Amino acid sequence: MGIAGIAMLAAGLVVGWTTPALAQGQEAQQPASSPPGAPAEYKAVFTRYCFTCHNDRLKTADLILSEANVDNPSATGAVWEKVVGKLRGRWMPPMGMPRPDDATYEALLKYLVAELDSAAVAHPNPGRTATAHRLNRAEYTNAVRDLLAINVDTEPLLPADDSGGFDNFGDLLTVSPSLMEKYISAAGRISRLAVGDTTLSADVANYTISPLLLQNDRMNEDLPFGSRGGTSVEHYFPLDGDYVLKVRLQRTDNEGYVVGIAEPHLLDFRLDGERVKLFRVGGDHRGRSQGAGAADAVPPDYREAEYERNADAGLEVRFPAKAGQRLIQVSFLQEDFAPETPFEFRSGGTYEETRLEDTKERAWVDPAVSSITLTGPFDVQGAGDTPSRKKIFLCRPSGSSDEPSCARRILSSLARSAYRRPVTNDDVAPLLALYEKGRGESGNFESGIQMAVEGLLVSTEFLFRIERDPANLPPDTAYPVSDLELASRLSFFLWSSIPDDELLTLAEQGKLRQPAVLERQVQRMFRDPRAQALVDNFTGQWLFLRNVPDAHPNRDVFAEFDESLRESFVQETKLFLRSIFREDRSVLDLLRADYTYLNERLALHYGIDGVYGNKFRRVQLADENRHGLLGQGGILTITALANRTSPVARGKWVLENLLASPPPPPPANIPPLREKADDGKVLSMRQQMEMHRASPACAVCHTRMDPIGFALENFDAVGKWRTTDVGIPIDASGVTPDGSKFEGPDGLRQALLSRPELLVNAAAAKLLTYALGRPIEYYDAPAVRKIMREAAPSEYRWSSIVLGIVNSTPFQMRRSKSL
């Protein structure tokens, strides 16, 4: 659907200022001017429809509209912005109460928005970001990567950060002594790895594979063609030297017998694609298999048992490796290339569970890798020639007299990147003092540099983004942030990392605020691979995708759910979102995209033919019910309970994340759902919910949440299509607050897309929240509307939303501290 499609959708619906924005293009760039009509008339409408509840006596929802001034909405902006949200979504007056006609809704919206927006132009309130904003773990990781050219897995080094919706809120990023210890310890480890400290002792890295991940095919693109099972990992080899790889195979749960070793198999170990060793495993002993054999009342065969326990003992090799990040590939050679047969599920568990438990069969199935362990380095040959060392050692002292000047050059360059600003002698002197200390204690130039880098990684201006009020500014005054602060805002927004040289240089030269320069930088950064951070960190949290790895579908009910399916869910949505950003698509494509990314396993789950193998590829979706995010298994699973769907959770997810209209938290003492009617008849989920909703206290919110969830009832709790629930045909019909009916997932999508401004508003507000690293407030609403207006001509492409955010008042400016 192109621009024509959007216009068509918009034509029928008419909401607030969005319609003029869409219909009139350029005019939409300006805040809409006040329409004819007197505030007294608006007041009459509010009196008639709203004051019944929102008066100073009832104070419903703590909102007293009768006292808020309609003549001058910006005087009580917090109140009227709330009203704008309710009117835009048609959430109020509640269903069943008298409500104005659509034209009146619009006239009110138009008036309020025009007033609020023009007040925002006249008196910008950018809000106040944290003065000292600690980098969160993701930002720290990326900053280290961009500063020292090294990919460090910081998950073992640092704790995850607390989140208030996003984990980059300045006020929630606290510091404690134990966190400080971790920063110090991480700085020590990272600096030694980056510099290549040849005194590093051998360390152990262990990579495990879930036993519930099927290893019946080539596992990923990094493994050789014709391989089966195993895994590939990017491992950082700190030094040139010897390392030991050990592979452990899967065992049966209880007895610990290696699975699949009745016949010989070939296990291939490669480093960066080059074979290091081909192991032969299995088939060396053909006795009577053990384990459940005891139940068969036959005498045990101890030698066989011994063999089955230790068959993988020889899967160990010592090999030399050059320092740096290298790809380790461990996989079995595919023994035959017989056409794949669809796997069968057996009762009482997944394929994999059955396989591991069924001792009779375990010897004859295919073996699978359980973990690989790397130990090293041994016999260190040297620090090697890693990207980190190239980046750090800009110069090499030819003699001890050169050392101080070379150290100064190295540390000045690193400090500029780390501090995100030009550095002075005063900045470099303490680092040089650390260098001297490291140099003196060990008598080695490189260890001196290492010590200074260690200090740099715990320095205040590396760990914190600091924004300073200009001197002598009155309190509570809006001011533009400095060019350097803007550069950091940009890079942490789009890359979750520090500015690169180009961006920093422009800021240093004072050119970053030139509109053309700024736009070019935004476009460049948005297209840079580092912008993957938006998918990982922004959408991961906005859409709760980070929860997919922790979903717990009940296996008694959903036997088909295993790690392979879970992994596929994660991959599908990740690849989908990446394509949305990479191709700079419209925000609306989140819901209307007619493609997704599937492998065989997921295609099977969705009932789609013609997709073979583990490789993910882009697939056109014929079934409109599967279009967009609402058809994706990961999202449908995290919004369900373990054993059943939850229309409430799905409704809430849509309201909160796609419509920016979260329902209030549930009250205490919620009566439980009834699984059976009074006459003992089993009730469908929808019937249970409808009984629940009969209570007026519950109905207020549930009339908003449930219809959305009901429309998705055709998807079970792991996102599989169904037409019945406990034998009762699915009723997937629903109705929106303004009374329009819809049916099924596709109907819901169409209903949501018929009010595109709601989805775009939610996306823009969430992205602005993430960009600022603080919750957005009522005074940010005019900025969100401006972002939407400016993005409308491009059909709400992500790059235009991003550019709108960068140009917005809260992103460009800051409010000085209150008294």
Added chain:
Amino acid sequence: MMIFHKAIPRRTFLRGLGAAIALPWLDSMVPAFAAQSDVAAQSPLRLGFVYVPNGIIRETWLPATAGAQFEATPVLNEWTPFRDQMIVLSGMDGGPQFVGGHVRGSSMWLTGAEPKQSMNDVHSGVSVDQVVARQFGKDTQLESLELCIENAAELAGQSAGGYSAAYTNTIAWRTPTLPLPMEHRPRAVFERLFGDGDSTDPAARIARLRKQRSILDFVSQDVSRVMAGLGQSDQGKLTEFLESIRGVETRVQKAEAQASKELPQVERPIGIPEYEEHVKLLFDLLHLAYQTDLTRVSTFMLAREYSELVYTQIGHTEPHHPLTHHRGIPVRMKQAGEVNQYHAKLFAYFLDKMKSTQEAGGSLLDHSMLIYGAGMGDADIHNQWNLPIAFFGGANGQVKGGRHIQSPKGTPLSNLHVAVLELAGIPTEKFGLSNGKIDLRASA
């Protein structure tokens, strides 16, 4: 004292802190060193809190009889060997209102303070363990140890209901605005205790500590320089940073004092094992920390509040949290109770280690106050009434176990904290919601 002056040269990095903060810090050095020599005389008192989420099914744990003759319930059965050092506590409420909820359950457990509903910041109260940690921590390398099992902060969207996830991810609050993150990785716990080497070799530890001092010296000067450029009122987060640096400096100093001590030979753990092994491994490390006097205060969440863990190892397929919304259905109550029993059994593993470790004057358990329990009374309906709590240990002879203290309805849980503070030698008039004190004394 003279001996220590000789053994530990005056630390240069102190000067970098500037006069204003060096002074109170110097004060704390004195008791630290004095206590070292006193340790031999009497074994120190330890404090530990172990938290289980989603309440405990009342039928599974609460005995009907008060006093010494209380009958054993399925949960209490797991602790039979420790009955004479156990006090079952009932009748205490975590919060005043009927509306409990998970957030209030965990955040009020040790603070008695109402959590602030906000997505932007957090506000609770100082937790009782941290009050004690400030005092006991003067004598140990680590003031306290915060442990957990679930890497909970990874989960997105937990902050539903308008509360930060911090409230359900930790029970330890350093200040009302500083929740202490809990550590779930055994390796990281090991490194906090013994440094990030592979061995506990004293020479290597001392060399590492010396280097850490130089780094700390650098960063404390660095933060002072940055703070000087900011307005006085605008330094909040950096003050926190500076205080954290000071905290680490104190730790380094204590570590130096202890570096020459013989430590048990322990291997650095690798990876994160399955639940049961994970819990036991962290209990092992905690036990070791108590035994070697590296810390005297700990908190441990066997799972985060709200936990959705599935206990497949005891045959469950449904997560813990939904099970506790059992709606009175017997099979669900039974399963939820099985989780409670399972947790109790794992705690018994720890109690056994504490009881069987002897030191001067008795066992580690004799010299401990270990409090086990949950922050919800009835998780099915989210209330904080009649919380399940059990107290273990002799508190250095101050406490007599083997009984069930039934408090009058409406007694605040904070009354227990007042008692704990008193036993810890920190007499306190009022803590959290307290309106009195539970009498745990041996004479009672």
